[in-house]
Amino acid sequence: DIQLTQSPSFLSASVGDRVTITCRASQGISSYLGWYQQKPGKAPNLLIYAASTLQSGVPSRFSGSGSGTEFTLTISSLQPEDFATYYCQHLNSYPITFGQGTRLEIK
């Protein structure tokens, strides 16, 4: 199975900050990676697919990059509604797996 490791697991930041979350795959997965945002008590929401394509309706302050084994999610200027948990997900092969999550909190 392909393992996804996110770093950091916990991030404290302020409104207006630029933050980057990294997702590393245990083997190459081309660009078959998605990023999801989840707020407490809610279902996940797709932000980025195919490593770098912004899902419709998602603000442009979110961006993704990478291919192979290393990927990043960047939020260019944090807004209050961005404080949540973020997960990466690979779709290279079955089983699909998710990273362990990065919890982004207000400093």
Added chain:
Amino acid sequence: EVQLVESGGGLVQPGGSLRLSCAASGFTVSSNFMSWVRQAPGKGLEWVSIIHSAGATYHAGSVQGRFTISRDNSKNTVSLQMNSLRAEDTAVYYCARAGVTVAGKYYFDYWGQGTLVTVSS
């Protein structure tokens, strides 16, 4: 408007069975890839099962042989039959549509609100 509504969760004893259902509206399940994802209390997301539009199914190793995903085209629903339940299957179970397609890969663009399954004696 696309909507997914899960039902069927509840309390079940270890070794018991439960059937979850996901009612879809605003699209046709038989034309899409549909999946189940679970989240144990306070934990991360875990993919469980998927059914392709052509009917092929795949399951995570942790549920292989115990869980079965299926769909009812006439009712536009997707189901997850869960047998031989264990305490570690306790989680919120989400139904998701894998509706964003790029290079033959399907990303999960719509999710239901989830249904809680608790396995305990």
